[in-house]
Amino acid sequence: MIGVVGLGAVGSLFVYFLNRAGIVPRVVQRRRCPEYVFCAGGQCGGLRFADVADLGDVEYTVVAVKAYDSASVVPLLRGVAVVAQNGIGGYEAIKERYPNSVPAVVTYGVYREGCRSELRGVGEIYLPRAAERLAEALREGGANVVVVDDIEPVRWLKLAVNAAINAVTGLLQGPNGVVVALPQARELASAVVGEVAKVAEALGVKIPKDPLEEVLRIAAATSKNISSTAQDLAMCRRTEIDYLNGTVLKYGEALGIDVPYNKALYLLVKAKEVLCAGRE
Numbered sequence: 001m002i003g004v005v006g007l008g009a010v011g012s013l014f015v016y017f018l019n020r021a022g023i024v025p026r027v028v029q030r031r032r033c034p035e036y037v038f039c040a041g042g043q044c045g046g047l048r049f050a051d052v053a054d055l056g057d058v059e060y061t062v063v064a065v066k067a068y069d070s071a072s073v074v075p076l077l078r079g080v081a082v083v084a085q086n087g088i089g090g091y092e093a094i095k096e097r098y099p100n101s102v103p104a105v106v107t108y109g110v111y112r113e114g115c116r117s118e119l120r121g122v123g124e125i126y127l128p129r130a131a132e133r134l135a136e137a138l139r140e141g142g143a144n145v146v147v148v149d150d151i152e153p154v155r156w157l158k159l160a161v162n163a164a165i166n167a168v169t170g171l172l173q174g175p176n177g178v179v180v181a182l183p184q185a186r187e188l189a190s191a192v193v194g195e196v197a198k199v200a201e202a203l204g205v206k207i208p209k210d211p212l213e214e215v216l217r218i219a220a221a222t223s224k225n226i227s228s229t230a231q232d233l234a235m236c237r238r239t240e241i242d243y244l245n246g247t248v249l250k251y252g253e254a255l256g257i258d259v260p261y262n263k264a265l266y267l268l269v270k271a272k273e274v275l276c277a278g279r280e
């Protein structure tokens with residue numbers, strides 16, 4: 001049996017694939033919808049799950065909440081917690097409170113409005129070997145799943161992508177394509193990923209491919225997408241910047257590595273959050 005905590009965009013993606021594999025997972029949600037609709041390839045349908053307050057004897061708990069909500073879900077965790085978040089720091093906050101946890105990396109793009117989520121970009125779900133049976137179930141449901149021996153390099157590659165795309169598009173209030181189209185944004189992205197690569201190397205993490213090429217590839221592939229940070233700032237919602245450029249800054253300062261571009265983007269997004277709060 002599989003559990004999910006957080007039935008937002010990513011939680012809905014996991015339930016969608018599990019349903020296609022004939023699995024009805026147990027779900028702990030916060031805000032409730034009368035029905036959750038998931039759309040993919042022009043087809044929409046209701047998600048099937050058991051709405052529970054306690055996940056009981058599940059083998060896996062997929063954690064699909066925003067990084068800043070990580071600590072709040074620890075009492076809900078059962079079995080192996082599989083933490084599907086962007087950035088670094090959210091999984092770590094769970095791991096120190098619930099050791100039976102592993103990270104996952106999701107490169108699918110899902111856009112959520114209220115109770116309706118739509119698959120906007122096909123990607124992969126990267127899982128460590130400890131989540132092998134979850135991987136099999138998701139594959140059965142048609143998900144592109146990659147099981148890796150070491151997921152840290154994949155997490156840092158995704159961090160480089162988010163550090164370069166999210167803050168820039170959030171501050172410019174433009175689609176991801178601006179990172180490819182605008183020389184200024186491209187130059188900024190290049191400087192940001194250079195700093196991420198330095199911090200990762202100092203931590204002994206070998207990023208598996210050229211991070212700038214990956215940034216440009218994903219920005220082009222999701223060129224019309226509005227990044228989660230751009231969406232959050234447009235709606236005056238809290239962003240996950242502390243777990244993106246903020247994490248690079250935290251590790252950079254701890255390691256004595258200058259990361260001025262990540263620091264500048266981090267401070268600008270935090271300042272924008274404050275300005276937003278004042279307008280609420």
Ligand SMILES: NC(=O)C1=CN([C@@H]2O[C@H](COP(=O)(O)OP(=O)(O)OC[C@H]3O[C@@H](n4cnc5c(N)ncnc54)[C@H](OP(=O)(O)O)[C@@H]3O)[C@@H](O)[C@H]2O)C=CC1
Nearest residue numbers: 006007008009010029030031065067069085086106109110
């Ligand atoms: N959307 C995407 O395309 C991708 C997102 N990600 C990452 O995945 C993570 C989740 O993002 P996303 O799904 O987009 O975010 P959403 O805001 O769409 O979903 C998060 C959900 O978690 C719920 N939640 C929060 N706290 C609790 C709790 N204590 N108990 C139960 N439910 C809770 C929220 O409830 P409520 O509705 O009440 O707020 C919300 O429904 C983030 O780290 C994001 O960066 C990674 C790859 C792609």
Ligand SMILES: CC(C)(CO)C(=O)C(=O)O
Nearest residue numbers: 165222225226227228229
């Ligand atoms: C890769 C990217 C930038 C896609 O929009 C993303 O993960 C996000 O929006 O948070």
